[in-house]
Amino acid sequence: MAEAKLRFGVVTGANKGIGFETVKELSSYGVKVMLTARDEKRGLEAVERLKECGLSDLVIFHQFDVNDSASIASLVDFVKTQFGRLDILVRRHDYMILNILNNGIQFQFLTFSFFMAN
Secondary structure (H helix, E strand, C coil): CCCCCCCEEEEECCCCHHHHHHHHHHHHCCCEEEEEECCHHHHHHHHHHHHHCCCHHHEEEEECCCCCHHHHHHHHHHHHHHCCCCCEEEECCCCCHHHHHHHHHHHHHHHHHHHHHC
8 A cells, every 4th residue: 555645734824713623624634734823822822722632743833924025935935944845725814805915915926936936
């Protein structure tokens, strides 16, 4: 039988709610997931809650703010360094309509650039 391929995912806005549950579900299927949140304390607390479920080996945290271009670039670099590729991207962050036009497009472009570079 062929060895299962490890998959890598990123879930933005994942310290609570649907984002948190998405990380929990993906990691329960063996996906190595990067949980992101704007607030570092809340993000690390979310990772601690996942550790209590026995999922700590599959979840890592990275602080991320879709409204900050430096944060977007940092996330892309971190994904390249930690994973080398990205199989799953779930965008669960909250943002206003204006940010969709400004930073949302930038986030999509940087994500596309990452995929094209690999």
